Amino acid sequence: MSKSIIQTDNAPAAIGTYSQAVKAGSTVYLSGQIPLVPATMEMVSEDFSEQAVQVFENLKAVCSAAGGDMSHLVKVNIFLTDLGHFAKVNEIMAQYFNQPYPARAAIGVAQLPKDAQIEIDGVMVLPE
Structure with missing residues (x-):
């Protein structure tokens, strides 16, 4: 199985030793996104x-760059x-997803990169 790196200027550039996403077969593994504005690499607020x-x-942009959309998460x-x-x-997520919703975990953490209050990663499966 081949793997390819997904990269888009419409999402923040990686700030470490990782890719925005990696596609392996029809599965795309999205790295965690924090609330950086892609053009400035600064926190939105x-x-x-x-x-x-x-x-x-940011997640939506990476999904699009991989050839999918949020419904494929x-x-x-x-x-x-x-x-x-x-x-x-939950309220904001409902603006981005329709049923059937993806599986999800919500985890409390002590700190996130750049003092973000939220980070989300995901797994997307593209249509065959």
Whole structure:
């Protein structure tokens, strides 16, 4: 099985030793996205809702670069520095997904890169 690297200027550039996504067969593994604005590589704002929207927009851009869209995500992991934002994440996530929803985990963490309040990674399966 071959693998290919997915890269787009419409999502933040990798800030470490990783790729935005890796495609292996019809499966795409998306690296975690934090709320960086791709053009500036700066945090969108300190507001949690704005950060969450930016993260979903970044994921959407990587999905598109891989030849899919958000409906092809089968699993997402949401990392939050404050689990009190869980309801807000559900509200914002509903703007990006329709049923059937992907499998999901929400994990509370002590800290995220660049002091982000949210990070999301995922696994996407492209149509055959």
